[in-house]
Amino acid sequence: METMRKERIDRGVRVRASGLYAISSWREMLYLMGPPLALIIGVILLPVILELAPYWKRVINIMCVYALLALSFDFLANYVGLVCLGGAFFVGVGGYLSAIFNVYLHFPVYLSIPLATICGAFICTFLLMPCLPLRGVYFAIVTLMYPLLATRVIEALDILGGTNGITGLDSLPNEYVEHYAIILMTLFFLYAMRRFVNQDVGLVIRGVKDNDQAVKASGISVTKMKAFAVCIAAFMGCFGGAYMSHMYMWSGLSMFALDFSIIPMASVVIGGGGTLLGAIIGSFILVPLSEVLRNFGTFRIVIYCALLTGFIVFKSEGIMVYAMRKYHQFERWVKV
Amino acid sequence: MSEEIILSVQGISKTFGGLKALADVGFDITRGEVYGIIGPNGSGKTTLINCITGFIKPNSGRVLFKEKDITGWQPHKIAHIGISRTFQIMRPYYSLPAYKNLIVPLWSPRAKTTGGWRGGGKHGDRDTVAVDILEEIGFERDSRVPYKLASTLPTGYQKRLELARCMAMRPEIIFCDEVFSGLSMSEIAGMLPLIEKMKSEGITLIMIEHRLRELFRVADRVMALNFGEKIAEGESSVVIENKKVKEAYLGSEEV
Amino acid sequence: MDEIVKEEIEGNVEIIIYGIINSIILSLMALGFTLVYSIARVPNFAHGALYITTGYITWILLNKLTGFPYPLAIAIAICVTAVIGALIYRFILIRVRGMEISEIIATYAIGLAILEGLRWGGLRGGTFTLPPFISGSVQLFGVSVDYQRLLIVGIGIVTFACLYLFTHFNRVGLALRGIAQDERAAMMLGIDSDMTAIVSLAIGSGLAGFAAILLLPLGNIIVEVGYNVLIFAIAVCVIGGLGSWGGTILASFIIGFAQILTEAFLSTHYQMVVALFAIIITLLIKPSGIFGKQKELEERV
Numbered sequence: 001m002e003t004m005r006k007e008r009i010d011r012g013v014r015v016r017a018s019g020l021y022a023i024s025s026w027r028e029m030l031y032l033m034g035p036p037l038a039l040i041i042g043v044i045l046l047p048v049i050l051e052l053a054p055y056w057k058r059v060i061n062i063m064c065v066y067a068l069l070a071l072s073f074d075f076l077a078n079y080v081g082l083v084c085l086g087g088a089f090f091v092g093v094g095g096y097l098s099a100i101f102n103v104y105l106h107f108p109v110y111l112s113i114p115l116a117t118i119c120g121a122f123i124c125t126f127l128l129m130p131c132l133p134l135r136g137v138y139f140a141i142v143t144l145m146y147p148l149l150a151t152r153v154i155e156a157l158d159i160l161g162g163t164n165g166i167t168g169l170d171s172l173p174n175e176y177v178e179h180y181a182i183i184l185m186t187l188f189f190l191y192a193m194r195r196f197v198n199q200d201v202g203l204v205i206r207g208v209k210d211n212d213q214a215v216k217a218s219g220i221s222v223t224k225m226k227a228f229a230v231c232i233a234a235f236m237g238c239f240g241g242a243y244m245s246h247m248y249m250w251s252g253l254s255m256f257a258l259d260f261s262i263i264p265m266a267s268v269v270i271g272g273g274g275t276l277l278g279a280i281i282g283s284f285i286l287v288p289l290s291e292v293l294r295n296f297g298t299f300r301i302v303i304y305c306a307l308l309t310g311f312i313v314f315k316s317e318g319i320m321v322y323a324m325r326k327y328h329q330f331e332r333w334v335k336v
Numbered sequence: 337m338s339e340e341i342i343l344s345v346q347g348i349s350k351t352f353g354g355l356k357a358l359a360d361v362g363f364d365i366t367r368g369e370v371y372g373i374i375g376p377n378g379s380g381k382t383t384l385i386n387c388i389t390g391f392i393k394p395n396s397g398r399v400l401f402k403e404k405d406i407t408g409w410q411p412h413k414i415a416h417i418g419i420s421r422t423f424q425i426m427r428p429y430y431s432l433p434a435y436k437n438l439i440v441p442l443w444s445p446r447a448k449t450t451g452g453w454r455g456g457g458k459h460g461d462r463d464t465v466a467v468d469i470l471e472e473i474g475f476e477r478d479s480r481v482p483y484k485l486a487s488t489l490p491t492g493y494q495k496r497l498e499l500a501r502c503m504a505m506r507p508e509i510i511f512c513d514e515v516f517s518g519l520s521m522s523e524i525a526g527m528l529p530l531i532e533k534m535k536s537e538g539i540t541l542i543m544i545e546h547r548l549r550e551l552f553r554v555a556d557r558v559m560a561l562n563f564g565e566k567i568a569e570g571e572s573s574v575v576i577e578n579k580k581v582k583e584a585y586l587g588s589e590e591v
Numbered sequence: 592m593d594e595i596v597k598e599e600i601e602g603n604v605e606i607i608i609y610g611i612i613n614s615i616i617l618s619l620m621a622l623g624f625t626l627v628y629s630i631a632r633v634p635n636f637a638h639g640a641l642y643i644t645t646g647y648i649t650w651i652l653l654n655k656l657t658g659f660p661y662p663l664a665i666a667i668a669i670c671v672t673a674v675i676g677a678l679i680y681r682f683i684l685i686r687v688r689g690m691e692i693s694e695i696i697a698t699y700a701i702g703l704a705i706l707e708g709l710r711w712g713g714l715r716g717g718t719f720t721l722p723p724f725i726s727g728s729v730q731l732f733g734v735s736v737d738y739q740r741l742l743i744v745g746i747g748i749v750t751f752a753c754l755y756l757f758t759h760f761n762r763v764g765l766a767l768r769g770i771a772q773d774e775r776a777a778m779m780l781g782i783d784s785d786m787t788a789i790v791s792l793a794i795g796s797g798l799a800g801f802a803a804i805l806l807l808p809l810g811n812i813i814v815e816v817g818y819n820v821l822i823f824a825i826a827v828c829v830i831g832g833l834g835s836w837g838g839t840i841l842a843s844f845i846i847g848f849a850q851i852l853t854e855a856f857l858s859t860h861y862q863m864v865v866a867l868f869a870i871i872i873t874l875l876i877k878p879s880g881i882f883g884k885q886k887e888l889e890e891r892v
Contacts (some may be wrong), residue, residue, distance in 0.1 A: 083692045085699070130875045136691045137634050137833070141825055142874055148822065149867040156860035200439050200462055203432065207440045210429040217389070217423070218441035219415035219505060262703065265696060299711040305704035312693050312700075313686045 003336045008329045035327070039277075040187060047179040056291070057179070061247055063287040064182040065240040069264035070271070070279035071189055072233040078274035079197050080229040081209035083136075086143035088260035090237025091244065092150055094120040098242035099166040099251035109170045113242045120238030125231040132226045147256040154253060165252020172246055182243055186280065189236055194276050196232075205229050262301070263287070266308040272318025281320055342367040342540055343419075343509060348387050348397035350380075350564075357383045358394070358564040365509075370531070370541045372551045372572065375561035376584055381544045382424055384561070385511045389421045390414040401509075416446045420507035422498040424514045424544075428486035434475065434497055435482045438466035441504035466504070473500040474530060492523040499530070509540045516547040524550050548576070560584065605734045606851055612740050614847025615747040618840050619802040620820050621827035622750070625839045627795035628828065630771045631788035633684055633694050635676075637702035638799050639821030640709075645672045645800030646812040647709060650719050661722070669800040676796025677789050684792075685785060702821065710814045719812035721804070743805050750801070751840070767791055819863070826866040830873045845869070 017028040050057045069087050076082045098116035101107040107115065131142045154160055161167070172178040196202045205225055207215045212222045245251035263286055264279070271282025286304065293300045311318065343365045350358040358380045365371050373381050386392040388399050390411040399407045406414055415421075429437050441447060442462045471477040473496050481493065489497065495515050502510045516524050524547070531554050535541060545551040551558070552572040560568040560575055562584040568575045575581055620642070627635040645668045652664035679701055687693035728737035758764040769777035770787045778784050799820075810816065827846060831838025846866055853861045 077692065083695070085695075130871065134874060137695060138829070138874060140692070140695050141634075141829060142871060145822070145825075145867050145870055149864065149871075152860070152863045152867065156858070156864055200443050203429075203436055203439045204443050206431065207429050210431060211427040213391070213411075213423060214427065214429070214501065215440055216391070216411040217415050217421050218501065219412050219444040219446040220440065221410070221412045258703075262700075266700075269696065297711055298707040301707040302704045302711065305700035305707075308700040309683060309697050309704070312697050313683055316687075316693070 004333045005336050006331055007334045008325070008331050010329050014328045043183055043187065044180075046183070047176065056288075057175070059288060059291050060179055061182050061243075063284055064186045065244050066260075066263055066267060066283040066287050067186050067280045068182075068189060068236045068240045069260060070267040070283045071186075071193060071276060072236040073264045074268045074273060074276055074279040075193055075197075075236075076229065076233045077268065079202070079206050079209060080226060081135075081212075082132075082226065082230070083140045084143045084230075084233070085140050085261055085265070086146040087237055087264050088147040088256045088258065089143070089150060090120070090124055090234045091241035091260045092147060092256035093124050093234075094238030094241025094243075095245035095251040095255040096160055096166070096241075097123070097238070098245045099169055100160070102169045102246070103166050109172055109246055112170075113239070113246060116242035117235060117239040120242065121231050121235040124234035124238065125227055128230050128234075129223075129227060132223050132230070144261075147258075147261065151253050151256045161252065163253060165250055165254075167250050169246050169249045169251065171249050178247060185239060185243075190276060190280055193232075197276075201228075259301075262304065262308075263290070266304045268318075269308055269311050269316075270318060272320030272322070273316075275318070275320045275324075278318050278320030282318070285319075340367045341365065342402060343388075343542075344398075344400040344403075345384075345388060346398045346400070348384065348394045348399070350383055350387055350392065350394045356564050358387065360397070361561070361564070361566050362397070363559055363566070363569060365540060365542065367508075367540055368535070368538050369556045370535055370543065370554050372555035372558040373542065373544045373561060374546075374548060374551065374558060374575075374581075379561040379584070380564040381561055382513060383564075385421060385513055385542075385544060389419060389511060415505065415507075416444070418446070418505075418508035419511070420502035420505050420509065421511040422495075422502060422513050422515060424517075426491075426494045426498055428489075428494060428497050428501075430485070430487035432486055433483050434486050434489060434493070435463060435466040435470055437486050437497055438469055438500060438504045439463075441501050442466060444505065446505050469500050469504050470497075473497075473503060474526060475500075491518050492520075492526070495519065495527070496530075503534075507539065509542065510534070512541060512543045512545075514544055514546060516545055516550050528554060552576070604732045606848075606855055608731060608734050608736060610844075610848040610851040612736070612744055613851050614844040615744050616806055617823055617827055617847050618843035619743070619747050619750070619805060621824040621831075621839050621843060622754070622802065623795040623798035624824040625828050625831075625833075625836060626754075626798060627791055628833050629836065630767045630791035631680070631684075631795075632774075633680070633788070633792070634691075634698065634833075635792070635795060636695060636699035636821065637676075637679060637705065638795075638824050639817035639819070640702035640705035641672050641676060641796045641799040642803040642820045643709060643714075643812060643814065643817035644675065644705060645669060645803040646721060646807040647714060647719070648672070649721060649804060649807075650812055653721070665804050669797050669804065672800035673793040673797035676799075677793040679796075680789050680792040684788075688788075702817075706814050706817045714812065714814055716813075720810075721808045721812070723808040739808055746805060750798075754836075763790065822863070823866060826870045829870050 013028060013031045017032050046060055047057060050060065069091065072090065073084060073087055076084045094116050097120050098112045101112035101115055102109065127146070128143070131139055134142060155163060172181065197206065204215065204220060205228070208222055208225050208229075215222050215225070241255060245255065264283065267282030267286050268279045269282070270285065271280065272278030286307075290300050290304070293303060296303075315322070341364045344362075345364070346362045348358050348361045349356075361380075361384060363371075373384065375381050383392065387394040387397075390406075390409050390413070393408050397407070398405055401414075401417060401419060404417075406417070406419075428434075429440070432439075439462050442465060467475075467477060467482050470482045475482045475493065475496065481489070486494070486497065495518075499510075499512070499515065515527065519527065528550065531541065531543075535554070541554075543551060543555065555572055557570060558568075558572045558575045559566060560578065560581045562580070567580040567584060568578040623641075624635055624638045627633055627638075648668040648671055649664045652659050652667060653661065679698070683697055683701065684694060687697055723737070723739040724742055725738040728735045729741070730736075758768050766777070766782045767787055767790065769780070769782055770784055770791075774784055777787075802820075807816075823846075827839055827842045830845065831840070831842030846869055849865050849869065850862045853865050
């Protein structure tokens, strides 16, 4: 019997575009620049386009918040090797801090969000510091505990508004500021992170994931590097939280909700781990989907989980890697 | 050769559960010498290195580096003061090209102080230094080897990469954990001059080895371990004639 | 958990008696999780979901089919849960074996899906309860303890004993232990590692169900209990050292008494806080747990 094998070959245009010739013709330029530009312009124009369907405008913000969280999860999991199941902790800390700054200390919005982000990042890093020597399952378990612990402590001590949360935060000045604040931050973080992981510092952090022993033997403190990485991830998460508390003009226990841990994780798995862009794409698919499924109540979580499990088991590379392959290469069957 | 004692190990003991991995092992090393540690499998050679370089905390004993007590320090601090090591199981940063593997040691605080990395701080400088170091260690600069992914390198080059990672730190002592094992004769022949060169640069080398013949060509002194105990020490020709060493390698029913 | 010990606790005898009961309850909750981790090396985050599933199935059998015998319902529910556990391994975990993170995410996702699915399917409110095996209570050293709790202590101890005998004197049990100690060596001796993993997941899930049957009569069947059981199981296992049996029992006594003490001197709100803090503190002091056999650095260098 004749056996066939699938062969993958780079497209001609990719080969041409990878060298100096990239700038020689419009076609190659378009090939290289097209997808990123489409993404950037598409996302930036989204609020304008959605004037037609105002209901969906709020979804943009939530979508971007989740995109940031997914970015932070992807960075920690696939570049540092720390699987943080407690993304909600970052959100909660950011949200509550921003509420404290705004409601109790009467800081204006444009001060409370950045302050909450920065302070939140440091606080989260400080609190997670003890867990950093842990690896694999242990780190995942402990980080899973953090948001739960925070919820129970707030409940038990009845501080920060207890179960009612803190209400009466200022909203952002107007709708467009609200949209563009988060959209631009998301894009900024996406490209900043993509750049960062290829810098020298980024390489050291990736080294920690590949082989922490060798990093230690190179005279670099692994814990310090991990703390640095967590700080960056927490920065993104806290910004999301701080922003969201102002968007809802409220900060409460649901800031520590499971959603903020599970949806970003699902986004990363679906979008493609380790690509950073995949995290964004994943959440741009999942969040609108969850909006569509709003009427199903908690059944939404069942659907995410099914999707998540399905992708992990059957298509662990994720959409992004798959799409990249299709874009850059073509496949054909050849005789062996 | 000066007679300054650079590293002094005193009475190191380590037990894992009930198993005695190291029992009261001690030795002194003078600056610039090549010191070999031999012994059959499971005799505690790697454990000894781990204890000295801080990857394991010994139960008792002291490690003095230039008369400073460094026992129980964290590995990165020990690396920082100039004690470098290779790993028996090579695990380079697989997802990076070979020369990018050296970014990590070149980024370390030590490299900045020792001038291992002399760049002014612009991005890209470390890359050039990295390729220089790789060339020194035997990667042909003009070939594509330094730019290949670390995971695709043959064993010989991976071993060299381990050494290069140490060299990038400009250390004073290098512990080599079985750098010859798994290599072909010709690959070893390529490595020996490298060892000689490092020695001539004044680096103190401590080599754990199974390939005794190759080791004896470079080593000034040798220590033999068996069941975690030091059974012999001295010139290589003396050690190899030692009765206990023969027993350890060949079994006690030796004629 | 709040429901389990409702009474105001005063006096040392009461603390001791309820501490023991609470500890046994905790160790029963954690038993399945430990078993699965120690043998299949899978952190089964669907543990809490399986726990609730068993309770729910029993409830359905009892309440939707009139006159269904209680023991039979229990047996069916436990078997179904065991089969679910085995299927989870056979069709999902087997494909992500060895990738720790994927295992966690997959089991966690399955657990969430089951729990939230049940909530969506109508498992809400306080109407879902299982009847106790024997009602009534008895005075023990002047403390009133109901029969169900006494039964739990008794059955708990018998279960530990049975498991000990099973893993030390039974062929299958020995194979399970073999895999737990060194998977490769066991495989070379002709033990099918996937099969044992399936068996261990089935037994582990069955144990989760067994614990559910014993413990759920003390409270309501609600989804939150599923999450709490998972957290307690993890807490106990992490503190005792993942995969260590002795550690599990010791850790459940530590947490059990700590909880009863906080309840006696602080308030019930802090029960969960104590468990969570205990985890974090243990991991800081001794990351591999009290009896942890986690391979330390030595093996990897």
